[in-house]
Amino acid sequence: MMAEGTSTGSFQPVPQVTVCIPTIGRMKFLPHTLESLKRQTYQNYEVVILDNACPPDAEKLLRDFANSDPRVRILRTPSRIPMFPNFDRGIWAARGEYMTYFNDDDFYLPTFLERGVETLRENSNVGIVGSNSFVIDETGQVVRRRQMVSRTEVVPGHRFIMEVLRRGRCVVKFPSLMYRLSAIRPWGFDPAIGFHNGDLVLLMRMAETHDVALIAELLWQTRVHADSFTLSVSTVQAMQTGFEMLRSYCGEYAERYPQHRDQIKQLEKRLSHLHTRALLWAWLSASDGGEEQLLGAIEKSKGGRLVLSTLRLVARYGLSPDRRRKHLAPMVRGFANRFGL
Numbered sequence: 001m002m003a004e005g006t007s008t009g010s011f012q013p014v015p016q017v018t019v020c021i022p023t024i025g026r027m028k029f030l031p032h033t034l035e036s037l038k039r040q041t042y043q044n045y046e047v048v049i050l051d052n053a054c055p056p057d058a059e060k061l062l063r064d065f066a067n068s069d070p071r072v073r074i075l076r077t078p079s080r081i082p083m084f085p086n087f088d089r090g091i092w093a094a095r096g097e098y099m100t101y102f103n104d105d106d107f108y109l110p111t112f113l114e115r116g117v118e119t120l121r122e123n124s125n126v127g128i129v130g131s132n133s134f135v136i137d138e139t140g141q142v143v144r145r146r147q148m149v150s151r152t153e154v155v156p157g158h159r160f161i162m163e164v165l166r167r168g169r170c171v172v173k174f175p176s177l178m179y180r181l182s183a184i185r186p187w188g189f190d191p192a193i194g195f196h197n198g199d200l201v202l203l204m205r206m207a208e209t210h211d212v213a214l215i216a217e218l219l220w221q222t223r224v225h226a227d228s229f230t231l232s233v234s235t236v237q238a239m240q241t242g243f244e245m246l247r248s249y250c251g252e253y254a255e256r257y258p259q260h261r262d263q264i265k266q267l268e269k270r271l272s273h274l275h276t277r278a279l280l281w282a283w284l285s286a287s288d289g290g291e292e293q294l295l296g297a298i299e300k301s302k303g304g305r306l307v308l309s310t311l312r313l314v315a316r317y318g319l320s321p322d323r324r325r326k327h328l329a330p331m332v333r334g335f336a337n338r339f340g341l
Helices: 030-038 056-067 081-093 112-123 157-167 200-207 235-256 259-284 288-302 302-317 321-336
Strands: 016-021 045-052 072-077 096-101 126-134 142-146 153-155 178-180 211-223
Touching: 016 030, 030 056, 045 081, 045 096, 056 072, 072 081, 072 096, 081 096, 081 321, 096 112, 112 126, 112 178, 112 211, 126 200, 142 211, 153 157, 157 200, 157 211, 157 235, 157 259, 200 211, 200 235, 235 259
Parallel strands: 016 045, 016 096, 045 072, 126 211
Antiparallel strands: 096 178, 126 142, 126 178, 153 211
């Protein structure tokens, strides 16, 4: 077994793009991800596989893949490390001018790399490129489209930051992103912050000095499945941690850019309201088991006591969790989609 930080693969000329594949060896999906890399129309890339203590069957698959292509290197850890430190290894191993991550359960359409490289070449101050996506199930069937980017454009960095804080989320997801290495390397993935919205904090820090390109095309497929990390933690935990990180970044940003302090204060207030709204939405969709935890979190949120009193009245008059999920949640979802909330 190889020690942490060791690699396989022969030396090759410096590529334009470094494709990092962080993996824990999910054999049900990993071959599909590797196949999507082989199909890319843009070929001037290297591959750094961030093998996070994969089991033997996946380790063999990765070694066979590396042996078939001299552009592939494997960086293996003998024991599992947290997600962000694993991603960070890719930043320091990258030799390309640009870099991206291919998640081991997602699929990337053939022009993914090509469109990212084109955009970065044409816009020298762009540090991040992201696009829309298809959502697929465990079998690879498309279940819906995620199209939050309405048009292809370059967004000034500070405007991007304000928009993320206004929405409480980003219009593009982490696996869709390609980076200019010189933009991401000074920051890296902060080990002091967790997974939930930790990627958003990284993007906003980068956007303080770089613009962000948004591509309206659907260039990749994100997979929803039972083993997904985002499905393995409670809704309340994810929301609490995520909003705390965004609020913490507000203070960090205001210190570096005091001229924006008043605007940040307004956005901090909005984040508090978004937090309560997100918890309310989770309550509408919650099963019986998670209801009390959500009600407790709502009570502690800004304006939560009034909301909590209203919810208890609703529950008292017979709107059970099953009826909420079946009737009220779809109605609220339709309202939010209609008005872009």
